[in-house]
Amino acid sequence: MPKDGGIGESTKRREDIRFLTGKGRYTADINLRGQAFAWFVRSDVAHGRINGIDTTAALALDGVLAVLTGADFAAKGGNPAGWLIQSRGGETMKEPKRPVLAHGKVRHVGDAYAVVIAETQDIARDAAALINADITELPAIVDMAAAVADASHRVHDEIENNVCYDWGWIEDNRAAVAAAFESAPHVTTLKLTNNRLVPNAMEPRASIGDYDSGTGDYKLYTTSQNPHLTRLLIAAFVMGIPENKLTVIAPDVGGGFGSKIYHYGEEAAVLEASRILNRPVKWVAERSESFLSDAHGRDHVTTIQLATDLQGNFLALRTETLANVGAYLSNFATVTPTFLHGTLMAGPYKTPLVYVNVKAVFTNTAPVDAYRGAGRPEATYSIERVVDKMCRELGLDPVEVRRKNFLTPDQFPYTTPVALIYDTGNYQATLDKLLELSDYSGFETRRAASAAKGRLRGLGLSTWIEACGIAPSALVGALGARVGLYDAATVRVNATGNISVMVGAHSHGQGHETVFAQIVSDRLGIPASSIDIVHGDTSKIPFGMGSYGSRSLAVCGTAMVKAVDKIIAKGRKIAAHMLEAAEGDIVFEDGKFSVTGTDRAKTFGEIAFSAYVPHNYPLETLEPGLEETAFYDPANFTYPAGAYACEVEVDAETGRVEVMAFTCADDFGNVMNPMIVEGQVHGGVAQGIGQALLEHTVYDAQGQLLSGSYMDYTMPRADDLPMFTVDHSCITPCTHNVLGVKGCGEAGAIGSPPAVVNAVIDALQRGGHTAITHIDMPLTPVRVWSAINA
C-alpha cells in the first residue's frame, strides 16, 4: 500500500494549477523591460551560394536596431556534434562546421542567414522582407541514395559523396553473420522507410537573450530540455562566453520530445544581439518557422534481413541503413542512428548473430536528430516488421515465434551480440498480459463483426525492448560521446523543516514537480506538500544533463535519492548528539529519528532546525547546515520492454484505416506514479500511430518543404485515436538503480508503429490481398488504396 503522497500513488499534479489557470510561464510569456525583437531571415532555396547580403533597406526602416548576418558570427565556434562516430575502416566521421547563422552557403530551406532586431516583432518581420540576399541557387540534394551516389553535388563542399560516416556494428561479426545467412534455411528480406517526422511540440521554440553591461552577465531564457547542456555548448564551443557569466533558464516548456534538447543558432544570436544593443532581445518562432528549422526525426531507409530455420528460430539478423542527418549535424544526430539504434537490433530475442551497417547522409533538408525514441523506434520497426513478414512467409504463428525466440528470465544479465547488457526482464510475462488484456483469443469474433460491416479487420503485434536511462559516462565516452550523461540533485533542508530540491532534470510535461516530491516524501516520511522541486535555472540547479532518453527518474531520480540519503545520514549524527545516544542506535523512520528500543525521538523538523541553530549540536565534528548534493552516473542503460497489440479496420474502398483498439503491456520496473506513467504511454502511442498512419515530412526534388504547416502535416487529433488500454503490472525492477526504475517516456512511440503496420497488413492479408506484404509509413488512405489496387 503506497504511503500517502508517496511512491506508487497516482498523486495529482501540483503543476496543473498554473497550467489550468493560465499562469504558466513559457518563454514567449516572459517580457523584459526594454526588450527588442528578433526575426530570422531564412533561405527559401534548399542550396545556394551566398554572394552578398544587402541590409540597407532593412536598416533604413524606422524601428530597426540592427541586422546581423553569418559574417558577424564567422569567427565564433560552430555548434558541435556531441558524439564522434568512427567509420568501419577506422576513419573518423566528417564534421562540417555548423555556424550560428549560415555563411558562404545556405544548405536547406529555412537555413537562417541573417537576423533583424527591431523595436517590435512586426517591424522586425517587415524589415526581414527587405533584406536583399544575392544567393546563387545550387542543385539540391534531397534523396539520400542520390546524395551518396553523386560526388558532384555536395551539401558541404569538403565532403565527398555527402557521407558523414559508414558505421558497422559489430564489424568483427560481419563475416560470421554473412556465413549464417549463406547457410540459413530461410531468409526474409524487407526494405522499409522510417518516415521523417517533425516533432511539433505545441509550444514553438523561443529564446530571449539578456546581456547586462554592468556585470558582464548574460541570461538566456530558452525553450530547452536541458539548460546546463545548452549553457556548456554556448560557453565552451560557440560563443566563448565564460560559463560563470552565462545563466540559462528554461522556464515552463511546452513539450520537447527531443526537439528542444539541442542548442540552436537562434540562442547564440539573441545573446550576441543583446550584447551589441545592450538590451534584451526576444525571439518567438512561428509554427511554419518551426517546421523549417526544428530538428526533424527518424528518416531512415533500411534493408533488413532475418535468417531463420523453418520453425522460425532466429539464426541471424542484419540491416543496412541510410540515415538522413540533414544539412548540418545537430548535437546528437550522429548517435541516434548508431549507438541508439544499431545496438537495439537484438530486440528482446536471443538471436545469436547480428550485424548493423549505417551510412549517415547529408542532404539539403533540415537537420535530423533524436525524436521521442531516438533510434529505438527505427530498430523496433525494422525488427518487428521483418519478424511479421517471416511468419507469413513460413506460415508460422506470430505469437509463438516471438515467444520461442524471447530471452528467458534465467538468462539475465544478458550480453547481446550488439554489446548491450540487458539487466533483467520477463518478456513472456508482458506477452501473456498483452494477450489477456487485448482479448487476443476473441479476435476472430471481432473480425467477423467488422466483415459484416464491410470492413477488413486486422491485428498486429509488436514486442519491443529499448535502452534508455542514458547513460554510463565511461561507456558512452569510449564509444565517442563528448559529454558525460550523469545527473545531479541538491536537497536543501530549510531551518523550518521544509525542503527545496534542485534537480538537473527538466520537466516539460512529465510531472517531475509532483513525482520527485513523492519520492522524497516517501524516503523522508514528511509530507510531499513541504517539498518543493526546482528545475530549469542553471543558477539554481547543479549540473545535470537534462531530460530526454527516458532518463529523468533513472538518473536524476537516483541522484536525488542519494542526496536524500546523505541528508538522513547527517540527520542521524545530529540526532545522536541531541538524544545522547550512539549513532548506531539511531533509527530513522517515518520522519523521526529515534533511539532504538526507546520512545526517545526527534522529528525531522527538530533536526533541521538544530542544523541551522546549532546550539545543541556536535560542532566539533559536524558542520552546521542540512544541504546535500549528489551526482549519479549510471552503471548501465535501463531496459524497459513490452508487448503491444493494435487492431484496425480497413475500408478497402477508400484505403482508410481506423485504429479500433490499442493495448500495451509494459515493464517499466517499479512505478512511482501510475497516472503519470500511463499518460506517458498514451502520448507515446499517439505519436507512434501518427507516424504509422498520418504524419509525413515531404520535401520536393528542389528541397522545398511541402508539408510545412498543419494544413499539410497531419497531426493526430482526438478523433483519429481510440481510448488505449495500458498496463504496467509486469515488473522486473531495474537491478542497478536504487528505485528499480527503467523509464517510460519513449516506450509508447517505440513499440507502436510496427503494431499498427502489422495490423494493416494483417487486415489486408485476411481480406484476400495476399500480394501485399508491406506498405511504407504513413499508411495513408491513398497508399493503402494503391496497394490494394496495384
Add this chain to the structure above:
Amino acid sequence: MAKISMTVNGKSVAAEAEGRTLLSAYLREGLGLTGTHIGCDTSQCGSCVVHVDGVAVKSCSVLAMDVAGAQVRTIEGMANADGSLGVIQQAFQDCHGLQCGFCTPGMVMTTAALLADNPHPTEAEVRHGLEGNICRCTGYHNIVRAVLTASGQNMSVAAE
C-alpha cells in the same frame, strides 16, 4: 494605432492596438493575459481558443478591432470567484488531462463551449468536438475522460 475596448473576464479593458492586431496579441501583449497561447500560424491548433460573446473562437483568427465592445472570456476567467478550479479545470486535473500545459487553455475553453452546447456528449461527440485542438502530449485519452467527467457522466477518474 487606436484604443480598443472590450470586456475581458468581466472587466472593462482598453489597450492600444493596430488595425492588424489579432485578438490573441491584444490579450497576450496588450493586456498581459498570457494564458492564451499561440501554437501555429494556420489557425488549426486551437491553443488560442477563447470565448467571444459566449462562442468559442480561435483568437489568432480574429482581429481585436472586430471584437471591440464584446464580452471575452479567457482561461484566466475560468476559475471560481474564490480562486478554486472550476468544474472543467478540476476534471482536467483529476483525470491527468494535461502534461506540458501548452494546449490546455484552448482545450478547457473548447470544452466549456462543447458542454454548453451538448451537456452530455458521447465519447465520439467529445472527440469530434475536440478535433480543432491539437495535443502532442496526452494522446487525448485523459482529455476525453476529463471532458466526460466534467459533464457529470459516470467515468472513473482513477487511473486505470
